[in-house]
Amino acid sequence: GENVEQHPSTLSVQEGDSAVIKCTYSDSASNYFPWYKQELGKGPQLIIDIRSNVGEKKDQRIAVTLNKTAKHFSLHITETQPEDSAVYFCAASYYSGYALNFGKGTSLLVTP
């Protein structure tokens, strides 16, 4: 089955700095790579996703890059703000509507 590894497990940055979280996956058939943000006491919420026919996607301060050859994808958050503090999960799946395989999460702390 698919194995998704996520690094780092914790990340602390100062407000205004950039944050980068990296994930690798094992199954070359995977073609969908979402990123979820989970705030304390809440369920995960999708913040950005990328499909295998795209190398990069950007939405305001967040971007995701995908390298299918190397089987890794990354989340980039620029100009971080304290409200970006949360746990971020990457995931991989090989077809629509079926199981997501999640990484173990990165706890991001943005200090003012």
Added chain:
Amino acid sequence: NAGVTQTPKFQVLKTGQSMTLQCAQDMNHNSMYWYRQDPGMGLRLIYYSASEGTTDKGEVPNGYNVSRLNKREFSLRLESAAPSQTSVYFCASSEATASYEQYFGPGTRLTVT
């Protein structure tokens, strides 16, 4: 439009007791999922239902059963709770055709003593 709702929010069980976690979605989604979240382990899939009338095991199905009651509802049952099932349980749903996004409920925090 409430999205995905879960009941109860919190539950404490004694070892050996049984209970059912309820999940409902009002987005007319075809697929529904149950995950458990443990510290340092991320989210692990217990069971999923690709469409009404079908269910399949995920990564950690032992000790659980599910029922896809109709298109809206997907329940998770613990027949004989064990301390190892202490966790936060999340239900999710997705369209499965028009969109890949999975929408998560607020979770049920379960403690088994």
